Amino acid sequence: MKQSAESMVTPFPVATAARDSSDPDIPDYLEKNYWWAYLHPRAVRIFEREWLVNLILWGNFRRLRDLAIAELGYPIEQQVLQVACVYGDFTQRIAAQIGQQGTLDVVDIAPIQLDNLRHKLAPDSTVRLHRQDSARLQFPTASVDAVVLFFLLHEQPEAVRRATLAEALRVVRPGGKVVIVDYHRPRRSNPLRYVMAPILKWLEPFATDLWRHEIADYLPEGAGGCSLGKETYFGGLYQKVVVRVGEGAETLVSAPDAASRF
């Protein structure tokens, strides 16, 4: 039986909170491939700079952030779940747009990341932080209106990516959506295709999966009843995919790869 999200709220600072046997382990892929970016104490000190995040995304951080947030409406009068922390002001921007009826919960597996996010939020912030694994969310089925996955899926091995998407779809109620922003295969005419291929291969071993496959390929069997819209950006290097849940579509419909927007 899943616990309610409310009961999973972790008292902060998370990094010093006592651990018990129900605490999720840090996944192997994160320890092995991303310790330097997310887990090492120096990681936050180095990467928690918006200009650096923006540089890593070739100057597109704000645009991609705003594209994701725009999917939530303004003001945001929904129950929103952000799965995984993000360096920069992603969560603060969502929080600033939350209306009277809206709520924001954020999940991450790394205590240091949750602790860092807590420090970025106002002391009276209503954002709730949870230490959970995206592949085993502790939120009840159909309990939120929207899930946001911002540059998470490319970091995960296929099995975890599939589980994360299945969990995101499970916790969204009919009529809600999963908003995904992540890497995508750039067009042949985009010079960054040739620059990014070796960089991703070196630093992000699972990322080019998203060059070879559609996000739709990783959705669970039985995701019928969902519809899917996809747009690509910056010569195809990035994509936004919105999966709408329970809108009556028989099968997943992948929109044609619309012209790249910027």
Ligand SMILES: C[S@@+](CC[C@H](N)C(=O)[O-])C[C@H]1O[C@@H](n2cnc3c(N)ncnc32)[C@H](O)[C@@H]1O
């Ligand atoms: C959202 S992604 C990367 C976002 C972006 N590159 C940035 O600027 O931060 C990074 C976060 O995902 C978290 N993460 C990775 N695997 C996870 C999992 N299985 N469950 C929950 N959080 C996870 C990491 O701890 C990290 O905080």
